[in-house]
Amino acid sequence: MPTEKQPLVLVQFEEHPFSRSRNRSSSDHVILLTAGFTMADYCQALFNKILSIGLSDLPAFLEYQCKQVKDPEKWLNTLEKLVKDNACSFNNEDLRHRRAKLISEFGFQRKDIKSILVKKRTEDLKVAVSGFSEGKEYNFPEVHAFSNSLKTFEERITYLHGQIYDYLQDQNKYINPVPRPFDALCLSEIERLSKIEEIRHKEALKRNLENGNSKPVIKKKINGKLNYFIDIFYRLMREMPVNGKPFLESTDRQIAEEISANYVDRNGKDISVKYILTILEKNRPEKRPKRDKGFNLGEI
Secondary structure, eight states: OOSSOOOOOOOOOOOOOOSSSOOTOOTTTBBBOOTOOHHHHHHHHHHHHHHHGGGGGGGHHHHHOOOOOOOOOOOOOOOHHHHHHTTGGGOOOOOOOOOOOHHHHHHHHHHHHHHHHHHHHHHHHHHEEEEESOOOOEEEHHHHHHHHHHSHHHHHHHHHHHHHHHHOOOOTTTOOOOOOHHHHHHHHHHHHHHHHHHHHHHHHHHHHHTTOOOOOOOOOEEOOOHHHHHHHHHHHHTTTTEEEEEESSHHHHHHHHHHHHHOOOTTOOOOHHHHHHHOOOOGGGGGOOOTTTTOOOOOO
């Protein structure tokens, strides 16, 4: 064992479980540090333990220690480094046999740790993954986490709707018989976000009114094609007369500014006046839907 002439080569454990005293319920596998913690004392106590414990108890000792830490594989790797850096302390045949036994046992413990992690991952997937195909996994917790990382309400809603579309369009997916399917979970999240956004708008309006400010403009979203929507105004101004006058009497600029000020596109983005004017321009029919494709406004 290390002596004053042969001090222990220390290593740095990120996790170092120990006890300050032993009681009747304490395991024989506990690392005791009665004088408090230092890394040197911990390394020495741990090293003494692996030199003195019975060979048949080594697996149970390592298993016990691994259960006390969050990252058992990293703790095990650090212990292995402690053993290798102090190889000269295993200076007789019995101790060299013990060292070989330890190195072998480290491999078995790592295998067990990975087996446990695979089992846990499998169990987590059974709960988390609603389905999968060759090209995509429908994992709502991951979708939820990514959605939360997006900055705006519109980005989140657009992303979630995209996930629902992919899920419903994927004809070759395996569906996990979980209590709630993937699209239902996404719709529930969309509903939750929409309610939160509605509350925020109401609170913003309330604060503005209380502060004597004018009512804020809450823009409406156009989820369909913009040129179909703008075409309605074009037709009301130019193609649907009432008693010789336009059904809607206005200028292109007035309509463009009105739409730009009060509406956003399907992605929550502002609609420029210039873009709207292009759709309304009489000499740009290719920008508007064909008459058999546009909205049926009926007869006046």
